[in-house]
Amino acid sequence: MKLGIDLDDVVAVACVAYLKRFAAEYSVELPDEESLGWHLLDTFEHLVPRAERDRFRTRTYDGTFFAELETYDGVSGALDSIVNAGHEIHFITARSERRRVVTETWLREKDLLRYAQTVRLKPRGDFIPTARPGAYDPDSSGRYKARVARELGLDAFCEDDPVVAEAIADAGVRVWLFDRPWNRDAEHRLIRRVRDWADVTGIIAREGGA
Ligand SMILES: [Mg+2]
Incomplete structure (x- = not known):
């Protein structure tokens, strides 16, 4: 997958x-x-x-x-087992494209970059020009990630933001939503709540990601 x-x-x-x-x-x-x-x-x-x-x-x-930044517990082992099981990983962030160097340097330092086929950051054109500078903008992030998810033909997307998760799910791509205090209201037939990385690898192992 x-x-x-x-x-x-x-x-x-x-x-x-x-x-x-x-x-x-x-x-x-x-x-x-x-x-x-x-x-x-x-x-x-x-x-x-x-x-x-x-x-x-x-x-x-x-x-x-x-x-x-620190990584969540179990990320490295989970990505290792997912890739070793033959699945394909893409990191897709709404961070601006201009943060590519700091982002990829960090991923390399955490020894995570090697697991990803691609690292996608949000191109400038995907920001709403009239948006407040520096403002949090989940709507355009959702549109951006939904587009990338469709382009890549993703089978599932690991996400935490409720607005972004619903945009991806509306595009027909399943979301594994990491349970966080700010996303408890998110609901969609394609959104499945997960506790942590062990939960994700458990789903993939049990169900082949289905
Ligand atoms: Mg996030």
Whole structure:
């Protein structure tokens, strides 16, 4: 089978790292780690307005953030067993194409780059020109990933973002949605919730990915 794999919050522990930086910068209190999620950022509106949050995002992403991320437990062993079983992997991220060097360098350092047939980043033209600079833009990310999923003829896509997951599923591609505090409402007949990487390799082993 051909498998598309998102990077942030599927391979890389991004949200928790991001919120810790955010909390340190603006001296805000965070809840327990298991309830941390992207959805929390909006709750800081009264302390940190949206425009400042967008500036923080750009500043953070332009810095060392992507280079310093950790991987989720079991990623490396899971990708190894998936590829060894004859399946094909493509990393497909909504990170901007201009972050290719930091992204591929990180994947190489984590010894994950060798598992992927291709690494897809979001081309400039896929951003909505009128969108706020630095803004989180799940709708255009969803359209971009759904298009790539169809082009590659993917059998399944590992994703965490609920808007993106629904766009991919609407395009007729199955999604294995990594369970996160920010995606609990996502539902679709082609979306299947998974706990972790052991869950994904279990599905592939039991069902051949069907
Ligand atoms: Mg993600």
